[in-house]
Amino acid sequence: MKSVWKVLKFSYFLWLLFVLGCGDSTSKDKTPPAEAETSVDEPSDSTAEKGTILCFGDSLTAGMGLDPDDAYPAVLQQIIDSLSLNYSVVNAGLSGETTASGRNRLNWVLNQKTDVFILELGANDGLRGINLSETRKNLQEIINMVRKKNPDSRIILAGMQIPPNMGSVYTSEFQGIFPDLAKENDAHLIPFLLKDVxxxxxxxxxxxxxxxxxxHKILARNVWEVLGPVLLSSDNQ
Incomplete structure (x- = not known):
């Protein structure tokens, strides 16, 4: 029965993506303050027992230039709710975040128990030409901090690519950081968060x-391709 339930859930998810993809694309985006940290709906007493999915990242996670309800973490919440999965998504994105500043604010973010930690950082490092060894070191330290605080937390690393402005060697080595860290830390990998976008x-x-x-609907789809199996496998254990 568990396998049948999984198939039914994925079938419903595919239907949901179709519906989301047919939404009104002509509506104008709303622009909130650029540096605001946002989060999905505050948990109520009825959701206190839900698992927590923490999306930790920069403006791509925060949904810069959009209403927070239109950013990919909120779209993930819609998918999760439609499948009756017992998780709440928290948007801990902050515009302008680098791996260094993300590492520095992480302890505060980890005050809450985290079941799934989605790490989306590095794009600003690459665009600024920050030394790749520093980017790798900071990402590794973030992973270490998450594991120390929540040993059972499942980590999903969002892969990133940058334009070739910094030269082909830098660009290639930057892209390789993410699959390397995912393999070294037994973490799940989203090959490229901005695929098809x-x-x-x-x-x-x-x-x-x-x-x-x-x-952002497509970003949510890219994340769900990795997150979905993680949640569904846990839900049926």
Missing amino acids: GGVPELNQADGIHPTKEG
């Missing part, structure tokens, strides 16, 4: 960097 003008805002509302 990065470089697509109609799916990005005027700056060409931050996804639109429709772009």
Whole structure:
């Protein structure tokens, strides 16, 4: 019966993605303050026993330029709720975050128990040409801190790529950081968070960097391809 339940859940998820993809793409984006840290709905007493999925990242997670309800963590919550999975998604994204600043604020974020930790950082490091060894070191320290605070937390690392402005060697080595760390730490990997969105003008805002509302739906799909099996396998244990 467990396998049948999994199939039914994935079938429903595919239907949901179709519905989300057909949403109104003509509505204008709302712009909140750029540096605000946002979160999905505050948990109520009725959701106190839910597991927590913490999305820790930069403006891509925060949903810069959009209403927080349109950022990919909120879309993930919609998918999770539709499948009656007992998890709450917390958006701990902060615009402008680098791996160093993320490491420095992590202890405060980890005050809550975290069942799944989605780590989406590094893009700002790459765009600024920060030394790759520093980026790798900071990401590893973040993973270590999560494991120390929540040993049972499942970690999902969001892979990132950057334009070739810094040269082919830097660009290639930057991209390799994420699969290397995922393998070394037995973490799950989203190969490229911005797959099917990065470089697509109609799916990005005027700056060409931050996804639109429709772009965030695709980001949620990219995350769910990895997160979904993690949650469903836990739900049926």
